[in-house]
Amino acid sequence: MLEILTCDAPALLAALRNGFFRRAGLNVTSYATVDELVVQAAAIRPDVVIVEDGDESDARVAGLVKGTRKRPILLLAVSQIRREIDGDLGIFDGIVALDDPELDLARALSPLVAFPKRDGTRRRVQIPVLVLASDEEPVRGFALDLAQGGAGLVLPHAPAEDPYHVVFHRSDGRLVVLGARTTAVDALQPHSVRVGVRFINLTLDARRTLRDLAFWEVADEPGMTVIVLHGELSEASDLSPLLARLENGIILDFADVTRVNSAGVVRWVELLQKLPPYYELRLRRLSVWVARQMVLVPAMTRRCVIESFYVPFECAECQTESIQLVQSDAPVQHRCPTCAKPMLAAEPLMALAQRSHDVPAN
Numbered sequence: 001m002l003e004i005l006t007c008d009a010p011a012l013l014a015a016l017r018n019g020f021f022r023r024a025g026l027n028v029t030s031y032a033t034v035d036e037l038v039v040q041a042a043a044i045r046p047d048v049v050i051v052e053d054g055d056e057s058d059a060r061v062a063g064l065v066k067g068t069r070k071r072p073i074l075l076l077a078v079s080q081i082r083r084e085i086d087g088d089l090g091i092f093d094g095i096v097a098l099d100d101p102e103l104d105l106a107r108a109l110s111p112l113v114a115f116p117k118r119d120g121t122r123r124r125v126q127i128p129v130l131v132l133a134s135d136e137e138p139v140r141g142f143a144l145d146l147a148q149g150g151a152g153l154v155l156p157h158a159p160a161e162d163p164y165h166v167v168f169h170r171s172d173g174r175l176v177v178l179g180a181r182t183t184a185v186d187a188l189q190p191h192s193v194r195v196g197v198r199f200i201n202l203t204l205d206a207r208r209t210l211r212d213l214a215f216w217e218v219a220d221e222p223g224m225t226v227i228v229l230h231g232e233l234s235e236a237s238d239l240s241p242l243l244a245r246l247e248n249g250i251i252l253d254f255a256d257v258t259r260v261n262s263a264g265v266v267r268w269v270e271l272l273q274k275l276p277p278y279y280e281l282r283l284r285r286l287s288v289w290v291a292r293q294m295v296l297v298p299a300m301t302r303r304c305v306i307e308s309f310y311v312p313f314e315c316a317e318c319q320t321e322s323i324q325l326v327q328s329d330a331p332v333q334h335r336c337p338t339c340a341k342p343m344l345a346a347e348p349l350m351a352l353a354q355r356s357h358d359v360p361a362n
Contacts, residue, residue: 002048
């Protein structure tokens with residue numbers, strides 16, 4: 001999945017969430033200011049950064065290029081198409097016109113999304129870690145991403161000893177201890193470093209445990225227990241550990257599920273079939289990817305109550321698009337952020353609200 005960071009620009013966001021780009025599977029994050037974007041980009045290491053012209057944005061974004069191992073593609077968004085670029089884009093790789101950005105974005109991003117790499121690529125996670133070295137105190141931090149045989153950690157400082165052990169853990173007691181070596185260290189702000197590590201003697205069981213830690217976590221909220229799912233629901237998703245955690249009335253949060261394929265649908269339906277007849281599984285914040293599959297495959301909502309889900313909306317007046325969270329028990333009233341006209345659902349996902357009021361099947 002292509003990671004894109006940008007500033008708060010409605011025209012850019014609408015283009016990136018429309019048509020070709022929506023099908024390509026982009027993860028787009030918008031920030032209010034260039035300063036905030038630069039700080040997050042240094043930690044996340046996105047594939048593409050898009051900033052608007054003006055306010056000396058090029059000077060602030062220049063820090064993304066200096067001293068980094070992975071240089072993002074930098075695009076400059078301008079208020080209107082320029083006939084002359086003065087022959088020098090500085091650090092930027094291209095220009096995107098805000099009055100009609102889709103063509104420029106397609107030219108810049110198509111080579112990146114045409115052949116997505118699924119195997120061996122890094123996936124964004126956030127797992128607490130504890131780094132253990134014999135000659136120093138334990139160092140606490142968190143994993144920012146995972147790869148096939150390594151990870152990116154954010155720590156107060158890099159381990160002085162090499163190799164060392166990294167403990168990946170969750171609040172519910174699940175953990176795995178892995179040997180690791182440092183492969184790269186980059187400074188972050190404020191007072192932290194990003195440490196690239198390569199795992200040593202990674203066994204199949206340890207790999208499965210680490211994948212399980214990345215896929216789900218338990219979040220205790222007032223009066224309820226929520227299981228939050230992350231990443232993809234696919235043939236690689238092992239849902240069996242969830243079965244022992246599920247209780248009547250428990251809530252599953254799908255907001256961070258970024259993809260569901262046919263094998264993931266089968267895995268989910270098999271999980272529901274193993275639930276006792278009296279179970280009532282509550283689902284909230286279904287991502288668009290999950291909601292689409294549940295509309296197409298009603299068996300995915302069996303014995304489930306849907307509390308909320310995300311829906312793409314569009315404005316017939318100005319063509320602005322927006323993804324909004326819909327509560328199943330509340331009227332849908334979304335207005336366009338650009339022209340304040342009522343927005344309409346761009347996809348037939350509202351049927352999920354009706355299913356939430358149906359009696360779960362036995």
